[in-house]
Amino acid sequence: MAVAAVVGFSALTATPANAIVGAAYANCTEAAAAGAFNIPVGDPGYGTHLDRDNDGIGCEQGGSGGAVVQAPVQAPAQAQVAQMPVGGAPTGVTQETDNGMGFLALGGLVAAAATGTVIVRRRMAGQA
Structure with missing residues (x-):
């Protein structure tokens, strides 16, 4: 199984280098x-x-002039950094900011649920 994984991984990594682009x-x-x-x-x-x-x-x-009718298609530019550093040069590209508040809120809900479960179990154990 490990050999198959290594062979598969090496085939996947070699494919783009061996592929004919055009x-x-x-x-x-x-x-x-x-x-x-x-x-x-x-x-x-x-x-x-x-x-x-x-x-x-x-x-x-x-003659020597003229325009190319068919130009190669270029992929859209990808963001190079996940977050624009403070004081970065304005490039005109907007960066979506994610401050992690969603994960913080989810963590708070999980903590509250766990605390409530502990309190209910202690009360039930005390009544038995």
């Missing part, structure tokens, strides 16, 4: 069918075989 288009006809042209280096659809003049733009349309 593949280049086979040719410019395939790229055009997908609606992409003027594909820059770094785009998942770019390949050196698509760049005839080796200028870093594949499947050029309309």
